[in-house]
Amino acid sequence: MIDPSDLALIKESQLFDAEWYLSQYPEVTYLDMSPEEHYLTFGARLGRDPSPLFSTKMYLSSNPDANEAEGNALLHFLKSRLLNGRGRTGVGQGIASEGLQQERTRESESANFNLTYRDDVKFRPGFRRLIRATRQQIISETVSGDYETIANLIDLPQYLLRYGDLVRASVNPVAHYLNNGRREGRRLWPGFDPKWYLANNAGARESGLDPHVHYLERGHAEGLPMSAWTLGSKLFGDYCRSFGLEAEQIDAARREYQTSLRARLDRGELAEMVSKATEIEPLIGQGWAAAMEAGVSPLRSEVVLRVMTAMRAMHDEAQFRRAKAVVLIPWCHLGGAARVAGYLASALSEIYGRGDDIVVVRTETSELDYPEWFPSNARHVDLASAAEGLPEEWKLRLLIEFVRSLRPTAVFNVNSRSFWEALLIWGRPLSKATDIYSYMFCADVDIYGNSVGYPIRRFHQTFAHHRAILVDSDYLKNDLVRRFNLHEAGQRKVVKMATPLEAIHSVAMTPGNGERRRQIFWAGRFDRQKRVDLVYRIATMLPDLEFRMWGKPVLDRSSEKLRVPPNVRHEGIYSAFSDLPLHECDAWLYTSEWDGVPNILLDIATTGVPIVGTAVGGTSEVLHEDASWPIRVEDVDGYVNAIRSILSDPVAARERALRLRGRIQERTADRYREALSRAMEV
């Protein structure tokens, strides 16, 4: 009966070479057992060698206790190394110090060190001398603390190949490791990344042990992952699950291949080929350190593994079906852009006749607070979650490849920062595969007063890649046309899309004329853009009125420093526009420093409530002179006088406001869809 742990030990050891074993004892091929099983059952007892690297005869002659204890020289060797902690690199991925009797030196044994190595083809004469000298340097140092442990763990040839800086500085690599190398995350043997191990195994971090020591003494037995692509790692588990792969099987195949490759790079035809090529081109010989880390992709790169797993997850969300249109949004929570994206997706659904032809991708955060804004059968994909942990450029690449894999006719970008960034890199090739449309809303203004935002920063950089740029106001279109001196063809590419009304609200009741304080409503973000300070100044000049404000700071907290006048009441956030007590509202005040066509203005315009608002940017397209009270931004007296005027003749004010209500109803979903169809035919 074979002990499974013995079998595992043999299989993992570099000192057992299955191929070589079969070549030496070909009759094993015909038996119904693996070479490892044969060796454990019969081979060792017959005195056979497990590989050219391990002499059973020599081992037994110098370790007589092995015969009594195990009857299996290799097993004895491996177990004793595990027990007394000498040369433990064999349990991990190390190779060089895994013991070659031919090379073992007397002085190293007597000094309690196990700095042995195989003399394989990659060791040119100079390198052999370097190893010998370094080994002597390590042995001659004073032993204290972890020194001996590290000296026995280090895969010296690999370490010297990998860290040329130590060689050039002629420092003792073990002393250097203890002083600096451990902190720098240097690897004592190939395939084990101590930084990753500590970052991903809390127990190892908390133990205070050197990560290599922790892995060999505890981690290996506990099945802790050595890297992102080994069994036990969450990422590896996710990868296997998402592709329907058996994790144990994949892990075993990877280990088997790497073991085989490393052995063949040491000896045999492959090693000989590299050696011969190095004779022709010496630069090739500098690649040995890299060769020790070789493996089959993607199980050699955390980033690539993440990208593939993310792509698969996104394909799953997209139901493994193509899409006619892709709509890219940063997130879906309360905000104008997501709402507009909903109108857009609904219009596309009608144009194509099927909502499930639309894939909506959230690129920056995962929230999907208002799925009802989109066609009910649109497919939603969360790139933000899938791409978590990816470096920025890989996230952008993932986005582009995902979009391309959907084979869409058109891609619509509604404020997706990642897509704007991706367009800078891959806009041209993407435009050869699909039509690209991006929405632009009004530019922002920074604290220095400079215009910033996508219309300022990205329009000229990506204009050529777009089939059309969609804007929500004539104001923005005219600004872009003027700024870039666009003529016919250019102007046709900038398409104004009048945002449709979400609902035509019923006309709000006019508040009664009884003994009550008149009320002015305001709602919006308490941000610099919305000029909360203006509201306070206006309120101060109208102390007999009550100002009720809904909203909160979103982008900045500038409003919190302002003194709130006593006649201003903060009402918090409203959950739905229809919840506002508009029957108590005598006039609506809208203030803004810069703007597009805000949804809140469209909503109020349908209620028949008189609006006094800032005429800036796109708001002028709603606040007509004969149907509302448009005022220049800083004209505080203008706002005050307009409010007084409304309150002095509320009936006339209502008539004027109802004119706006009639006019605004031109913004229908049908007209929006027609405009979109025209834009797609540009």
Place this chain on the structure above:
Amino acid sequence: MGIDLTVVVTAHDEGIIAGPTMRSVEAAIGRAKHEGRTVERLIGLDNPTDECFSFFSESFTDEWAIHRHSFKDPFLLRNAMASIASGRWIAFVDADDLVSENWFFRAMSVLAAAEDNGNKVIVHPELNWIFDESHGVFSKPDQEDILFNPYYFYTANYYDMMSVYPLAAILDIPYDSRDIANGFGYQDWQWNIQTMARGWKHTIARDTVIFKRRRQGSVSVVNNQNKAIIRSLDEMAIDRVSLISSSVSVDDNYAMNHVNKDDLS
């Protein structure tokens, strides 16, 4: 008796760095001949620099037929060279890379065995060994290996153009042209996907190596700098990518699936 293998060395601006390449190629040809294979030697120069032309005009190329073109496109050059090749199989070698001595011989053994079994295969070396300006060693999997995953093609090319395959492969599916101006590169990556999807099985010859020199201005470095991507391929569509390495060609499989869906509806 026909020629077994046409070896094509392609060059554009390589000068003396093609020296080690040619030495390694001659060694590999010598090994193949020793094993009883017949080999045709071709050199394809594409818009060669003076240094390149001068180097390949030396006497060491006496046994090589040199063809000069002006495509300014390494992939169109390969197509052109394939059209004049006489071998049953063809092997391309970039003039700055080296091959392991066993490369041609081992690849032909794999090809011959596959063809005996009626399989269409394209053979890649087991390892890509990057050297010179940077270092890295990459293993390539057989497409039927359990570790192979077609999604990898979204991120990188499992293989490259240093492969050996029947002449019919490139004649049936020529390389697409280079289009760096529009951001497209890696036509070998594209070709590997397309051939795989059309039923060519990509496999490896064990213990063989291509040593790829990384230097400023080399095709892969330029592609990297330009952040080039492969063309948008229908084979990589969401509903096809998992099929590209299946034994049925993607086109057949895709057609079958869609016929079935239509029948159901």
